[in-house]
Amino acid sequence: MQPIQTLKRLKQINMDYYSAAHTARQNGKFIAYVNAFTPVELIYAMDMIPIYPENHAVILAARHLSTETAKAAEGMGYSMDLCSYARCDLGSIKLRLSPTWGLPKPDLLLISNSQCGTLTKWFEVLSRMYDAPMVLIDVPHSGHGEKDEAAERYIRGQLEELVGTIETITGRGLNQARLRETIRLSQEASVLWTRVLTACANKPSPMTVFDQFISMAPIVAQRGTQEAVDFYRELGEELDQRVQAGVGAIENERFRLFWDNLPLWPELRRLSTFLEERGACLVASLYTWAWARLAVGADDPFKDWTEQYLYTANLHLQRRIDEYATMGKEFGLDGYLYHSNRSCKFLSQDIPEVRAAVTERTGIPGVILEADHNDPRLYTIESLENQIDSFIELLSSSRRSG
Amino acid sequence: MSVEDPWKPFRDVMQNPWEYARAWKERTRGKVVGHLLPDVPEEIIHAAGALPVAIEGAGIYASHAQAHIPGYTCNHAMGALELGLRGDLAVLDGMVIPYVCDTTRNLFHIWDRCFPDMANEFLRIPKRIGHPKVESYLTAEFQRFAGVMQNLTGESAGPDRFVSTAALYRKSRARLREAYDRHRQQPSVWTADRINLLTASALRADRAEHLEWMEALPWEDHTAEDSSSRIRLYVRGKVWDPPGILEMLDSLGFIIGRDEIVTGFRSIEQHGESSLDPMETIVRSHLRRVPYPGYHIDPAQAVEGFVARVREATAAAVLLLNPKFCEAAAFDTPDLQVALEKAGIPSLVLETSARGVSLGQIRIRLEAFQEMVSGELP
Numbered sequence: 001m002q003p004i005q006t007l008k009r010l011k012q013i014n015m016d017y018y019s020a021a022h023t024a025r026q027n028g029k030f031i032a033y034v035n036a037f038t039p040v041e042l043i044y045a046m047d048m049i050p051i052y053p054e055n056h057a058v059i060l061a062a063r064h065l066s067t068e069t070a071k072a073a074e075g076m077g078y079s080m081d082l083c084s085y086a087r088c089d090l091g092s093i094k095l096r097l098s099p100t101w102g103l104p105k106p107d108l109l110l111i112s113n114s115q116c117g118t119l120t121k122w123f124e125v126l127s128r129m130y131d132a133p134m135v136l137i138d139v140p141h142s143g144h145g146e147k148d149e150a151a152e153r154y155i156r157g158q159l160e161e162l163v164g165t166i167e168t169i170t171g172r173g174l175n176q177a178r179l180r181e182t183i184r185l186s187q188e189a190s191v192l193w194t195r196v197l198t199a200c201a202n203k204p205s206p207m208t209v210f211d212q213f214i215s216m217a218p219i220v221a222q223r224g225t226q227e228a229v230d231f232y233r234e235l236g237e238e239l240d241q242r243v244q245a246g247v248g249a250i251e252n253e254r255f256r257l258f259w260d261n262l263p264l265w266p267e268l269r270r271l272s273t274f275l276e277e278r279g280a281c282l283v284a285s286l287y288t289w290a291w292a293r294l295a296v297g298a299d300d301p302f303k304d305w306t307e308q309y310l311y312t313a314n315l316h317l318q319r320r321i322d323e324y325a326t327m328g329k330e331f332g333l334d335g336y337l338y339h340s341n342r343s344c345k346f347l348s349q350d351i352p353e354v355r356a357a358v359t360e361r362t363g364i365p366g367v368i369l370e371a372d373h374n375d376p377r378l379y380t381i382e383s384l385e386n387q388i389d390s391f392i393e394l395l396s397s398s399r400r401s402g
Numbered sequence: 403m404s405v406e407d408p409w410k411p412f413r414d415v416m417q418n419p420w421e422y423a424r425a426w427k428e429r430t431r432g433k434v435v436g437h438l439l440p441d442v443p444e445e446i447i448h449a450a451g452a453l454p455v456a457i458e459g460a461g462i463y464a465s466h467a468q469a470h471i472p473g474y475t476c477n478h479a480m481g482a483l484e485l486g487l488r489g490d491l492a493v494l495d496g497m498v499i500p501y502v503c504d505t506t507r508n509l510f511h512i513w514d515r516c517f518p519d520m521a522n523e524f525l526r527i528p529k530r531i532g533h534p535k536v537e538s539y540l541t542a543e544f545q546r547f548a549g550v551m552q553n554l555t556g557e558s559a560g561p562d563r564f565v566s567t568a569a570l571y572r573k574s575r576a577r578l579r580e581a582y583d584r585h586r587q588q589p590s591v592w593t594a595d596r597i598n599l600l601t602a603s604a605l606r607a608d609r610a611e612h613l614e615w616m617e618a619l620p621w622e623d624h625t626a627e628d629s630s631s632r633i634r635l636y637v638r639g640k641v642w643d644p645p646g647i648l649e650m651l652d653s654l655g656f657i658i659g660r661d662e663i664v665t666g667f668r669s670i671e672q673h674g675e676s677s678l679d680p681m682e683t684i685v686r687s688h689l690r691r692v693p694y695p696g697y698h699i700d701p702a703q704a705v706e707g708f709v710a711r712v713r714e715a716t717a718a719a720v721l722l723l724n725p726k727f728c729e730a731a732a733f734d735t736p737d738l739q740v741a742l743e744k745a746g747i748p749s750l751v752l753e754t755s756a757r758g759v760s761l762g763q764i765r766i767r768l769e770a771f772q773e774m775v776s777g778e779l780p
């Protein structure tokens with residue numbers, strides 16, 4: 001297997017990002033803790049650096065520090081049933097244990113519950129801990145994503161009000177030209193990220209979903225900056241060359257699989273090797289695709305953010321089934337690996353229904369793997385591997401008989 | 403109705419709420435609408451001519467539901483699904499699931515697939531309870547909900563009907579608050595278990611009928627009891643769970659000073675101004691009620707407000723009934739406990755609906771807590 005060269009740049013990009021965050025104050029910048037569905041372009045335009053505590057937890061898991069940090073949070077009274085991102089983050093603060101020298105103290109905690117309700121509660125804890133102001137962008141989803149004008153007014157009002165809150169914190173007004181520029185950069189990064197993901201529809205796929213997971217940090221945290229644009233342009237070009245040369249992400253691609261939900265961060269390397277040895281390549285995941293859809297237009301970004309949080313991010317069951325079925329066709333999938341993630345109830349509770357419906361619709365089988373994205377105490381990797389093995393065996397035998 | 407035992411009608415409703423709803427339906431030819439707690443405005447369902455019935459999943463053993471929702475789901479949601487799958491909810495014409503957390507958000511869609519013949523509605527409850535724009539949003543949402551209910555029943559809730567419904571609920575809640583007060587004066591007659599019987603059955607029975615039943619209760623007997631040796635508790639939680647916990651608290655000599663349980667005091671706490679338009683009253687009552695853990699207010703105020711409420715209730719101790727797998731409740735717990743400790747108020751967390759935990763174990767923990775609070779333990 002030929003490794004993707006551009007990915008080597010990530011280490012430096014991440015280091016620069018966290019150094020910039022730690023030196024924010026010296027450079028006249030402010031820190032906002034945020035999540036996926038917050039107007040990050042506005043944050044960058046208003047001299048704030050967005051920090052994702054979820055990403056910090058990922059780094060803890062990747063460095064095999066999640067057990068220690070999660071245990072520390074449990075010692076503080078946080079139940080083991082809570083999202084392991086939150087537990088790892090809170091435990092890391094308690095232990096002062098972090099490969100990124102911790103996270104800088106926030107000037108603002110900004111969250112939208114368009115994602116999950118957990119983040120609101122987690123940020124409430126951080127707000128009390130740091131005595132920092134918190135703003136929740138409250139998104140009351142309609143059940144099936146029906147148009148809801150009252151909700152649109154409510155959300156837009158909160159977003160517009162946010163500008164004033166940030167101005168009060170930073171003492172600076174919003175510069176429209178800078179906002180247009182961060183929006184332009186965010187759009188560009190999103191288009192390039194989409195190109196990266198779409199490249200995986202090729203056979204063989206030039207990249208696995210494991211590589212996508214590793215390379216998503218800039219689209220998450222640096223959407224709206226030149227760094228993200230440069231990185232994805234380079235990555236996209238390298239993938240194009242691989243496609244033209246017929247270089248696959250794995251040696252002998254026999255099965256093309258979908259990964260649902262968050263990865264098992266502590267097991268990326270192990271699972272990636274395990275699948276490769278069996279000729280199975282993960283080629284698509286809704287989790288990485290989510291970041292391709294977050295750019296807004298410069299004409300009325302408040303309207304776009306509102307609609308995005310209220311409608312696009314409302315990943316209700318039917319929508320999920322439709323998307324998975326479409327991806328089944330577009331990516332030539334042989335099977336779906338559904339990660340039923342104890343920590344992320346938001347993305348996991350409807351998996352039994354999703355699996356049944358997707359298989360009924362597409363005829364493509366799926367297997368449910370009960371695990372956790374950050375806490376290795378909550379699953380046994382060997383049993384998961386056995387389950388995947390049996391699933392691949394099922395795919396092989398149906399190919400033989402079909 | 404039994405003359406000898408005025409508590410019987412309430413007990414009958416609670417023993418078989420589905421049978422009660424079925425009989426009501428036959429009698430009135432009306433529609434029955436189930437709703438998951440908390441904060442579904444019963445008045446809107448009632449004013450449309452339907453019977454609102456609260457669905458409580460806690461304490462229900464789940465076997466069918468496991469195929470549709472993972473085991474790391476709170477029992478409130480899982481148990482409700484189980485009730486539906488095992489056929490208990492066949493009497494329902496509609497079901498309302500409020501958006502209070504990720505679990506109810508997912509449950510709504512799972513429900514819709516499992517019960518396609520029911521009219522299922524997702525109530526879009528805002529979480530940012532203190533925000534200035536929340537009132538106009540919630541008004542629009544409740545008006546939309548009223549329209550949905552009227553479509554279901556085919557009856558239009560004109561202004562008169564809404565006014566009379568609001569008056570009925572005000573009267574009923576006032577009576578229930580009176581009963582709640584009696585618990586502290588005469589805890590051996592108006593036991594915590596019986597108060598719950600009254601409030602919980604009010605969420606399932608025809609309110610007018612329920613109010614009539616309440617008139618037969620022993621209101622005249624004012625014999626004051628010496629309850630000085632009893633420990634006054636403040637309780638936070640979703641529902642009284644596990645079933646039987648109130649009997650246990652009664653028998654161990656606790657008194658409920660105040661609670662935030664959604665089927666408890668929280669369901670009767672707001673009186674509601676009669677001078678306002680009924681919709682305005684419902685919206686304001688919703689926003690003034692003690693915030694449910696899934697809602698958001700200023701984080702520091704959430705903790706300070708809680709301790710203030712405990713103090714105001716002159717409670718000697720706090721019991722936190724945290725439903726297993728409920729993120730909304732569990733995230734708050736450590737900070738609440740630290741703040742209570744600073745205030746010198748002892749607290750106990752019981753994880754409820756935790757599979758594999760017996761009532762016996764809970765009793766042992768409550769006994770130890772009681773001894774500690776009464777100073778018998780170091």
Ligand code: SF4
Binds near residue numbers: 118
């Ligand atoms: S519950 Fe899911 S979406 Fe929410 S913080 Fe945890 S992993 Fe992220």
Ligand code: SF4
Binds near residue numbers: 478504728730
């Ligand atoms: S708020 Fe908690 S108890 Fe209520 S449905 Fe959600 S998870 Fe369950």
